[in-house]
Amino acid sequence: MPVIDPSRTWEPLEQRLADTTDRRHRIVLGAVIEHMRAEAAPDLDALMATLSDEPDYHFWNSGSDRGPKGTDGVRQYYTDFLATRSNVLEFDIDRLVVDDHCLVTEGFLKQIYPGSYAARLGIPVDDESADYLVVNRQLILWPVDEDGRIVGEDSYQSGPAEVTKLRADELPRQYVELMRAAS
Secondary structure, eight states: OOSOOGGGGTHHHHHHHHHOOOHHHHHHHHHHHHHHHHHHTTOHHHHHHTBOSSOBOEEEETTEEOOOBHHHHHHHHHHHHHHHTTTOEEEEEEEEEEOSSEEEEEEEEEEEEEHHHHHHTTOOOSOTTSEEEEEEEEEEEEEBOTTSOBOOOEEEEEEEEEEEEEOGGGSOHHHHHHHHHHO
């Protein structure tokens, strides 16, 4: 059984959306659901369409902001991200807060990394030809503008909480297909 099911990423948001009657909260939730689904597809054009005209990302690690800025910077970030094949992920959200202008998600982000990519990032792996499940604790603020488009992501991450080498039968179909397509 695969260790990651990307659809579980947006399930808590869909559950909240089903229970929410506030029109503006529904817009905020819908924007982030659409963004998450486009990232998982992967569909770069649909992903970029969820963003405001001048997105501004903040990825906070070790006190430094490493997030892309502006449309060109964010497009390049997602192009590079999709090329790493680490976009097959599951965000196991255990806290969800929504208001008129922002959605907050917190939980464990689970991603599958090709061993060679993980090694390049400094994640300890013993076999660069293997695939690894990398788990980080993450909090993301998703500000949404008046037009219902995401202004950016303000992300705070713990660094790897777990790194586990995976067997072939643990890999999700989507990941296997991405890796085949890259070969």
